[in-house]
Amino acid sequence: MSIKQELLTILGDQNVSDLNAERKVYSHDLAPLPSEVSWLFKSTPDLVVRPKTKEQVSEILKIANKYKIPVTPRGAATWGYGGAVPTKGGILLDLTGLDRILEFDRKNGLIKVEGGVVWQNIINLLEGSEWRLPVCPSSSPSSTVGGWAATGGLGYGSLKYGRFVDNVTQATVALPTGEIITIDKMSTPLNLEQAFSSEGILCIFLDLTLRLAPKQEAEEPFLAYFYQLQGALKASFRVLELTKPDTLVLRAFGFLKARRDKTIKSIEDAESGAILFGLYNGSKAEVENWMKVFRDVALEFGGNVRPSREAWDEWNERFYPLRIKKWGPTVLTSDVLIPARALHDMILYSWKLGRESGMDVELEAIFTSPEHVLYFPLFLSDERKPLKYLTHTAITKKLIDEAVKHGGRSYGYGIWNSFHFKKSEPERKKEVIRLKKQLDPNSILNPGKTFEARSKFGLALPAPMYSLFLDTLWMFGKVL
Ligand SMILES: Cc1cc2nc3c(=O)[nH]c(=O)nc-3n(C[C@H](O)[C@H](O)[C@H](O)COP(=O)(O)OP(=O)(O)OC[C@H]3O[C@@H](n4cnc5c(N)ncnc54)[C@H](O)[C@@H]3O)c2cc1C
Structure with a gap:
């Protein structure tokens, strides 16, 4: 056969x-x-x-x-x-096709789902129950639970509840050989910590048991506009010092406006647009107090606090950061995990790259802890102009290099960022290679990725050559 x-x-x-x-x-x-x-x-x-x-x-x-x-x-x-x-x-x-919700334990707040279940379906199921998802990605309307387990695992709710892996009690995975095993925090030859973010090269997530968060007495989103990015940044740090948000997101949109209507001519002017939004949940008294603190802090730093109805609108739209795609039509993103203190510099750097390449840029930063930010600038390109688009793709390297300089790292590797694994996470790279050799003797599961970029000819592309190629591409793009 x-x-x-x-x-x-x-x-x-x-x-x-x-x-x-x-x-x-x-x-x-x-x-x-x-x-x-x-x-x-x-x-x-x-x-x-x-x-x-x-x-x-x-x-x-x-x-x-x-x-x-x-x-x-x-x-x-x-x-x-x-x-x-x-x-x-x-x-x-x-x-x-592995899209079944297998068990919902209402008493203990646990839900067991297959790896192909789309997040939105869990959100819908939990509506009307006394439980909610502690964390989920902002791509929840379409992305799968197994896909998030295999990749970054940071998103909405991480500020309060940590990483996705911190909210999973166990998972059933298929090893590359086809053996099916159950894994938890202590299991061998693979545990949850090793399996998570392994980008589909060590195992396949078949099902996962998620720990849910109880719905709180009160839940209230907040939203403020700032005329100065600097004000929004300062306000976000103060808000983190004084309150405990479930989610805190900063969006800077000035540069998109700058390139569209030409009313803003420089980065300083473009700084005029930033919003801060997020969610508090807790007891009624806690949430009331935090909302008051948020209002005071936003006002202190020049923010314009928006009414509850607008805050709910923004919160309900939180899963659609790609709205700007209509201007593109192609969106290039490069997610980096950076120290929160580097956010201002990274934003300025992204604008600089946008100006150099002629790409519009909208920025989103999700605070994943008071010290760290998941930063993903969205650059607008046009794949219908193949040469220009090719030069634009080099932007990923520029951003990751800058993030590493600031003590950050690439948020994932796949094929295109595999060259950054060593300088981003040297110890984890060694462990992934060791596990790959042990678990996948025939190297059949998602080969040629994450810790190397191996071409169809079987050769791993040398990192220095690739690096030089991308830098040259970027320089070429500037004169094109
Ligand atoms: C608008 C938008 C918002 C986003 N927001 C976030 C965010 O807040 N946080 C975040 O971390 N990411 C975010 N992302 C990135 C992406 O959506 C997430 O990484 C998502 O979890 C990927 O899931 P997927 O089902 O699309 O996986 P895919 O893109 O299909 O696969 C991703 C990787 O996982 C592997 N894989 C997929 N399923 C499995 C499985 N069952 N078992 C093992 N390996 C598997 C694949 O081989 C691949 O390497 C966002 C993307 C977009 C477009």
């Missing part, structure tokens, strides 16, 4: 495809790839499979090991680093 026939036997003909059109759809994630990428990587899979059960996932991995063919796990493909994009063709494993 051929590989395809073996897969058909397990999955049925509705769930295995080698149609050209379908394979093309699965050849990229959120970020469209410049066509030149095909010189190095075979991003189009040979086969697309859609398992519905964990046993099917296990069987697919066993077949892949038998034929030594790569398997690329994929959730909703909202992560723009190439993690869900094949490097050497092979089998594309679409995990969105």
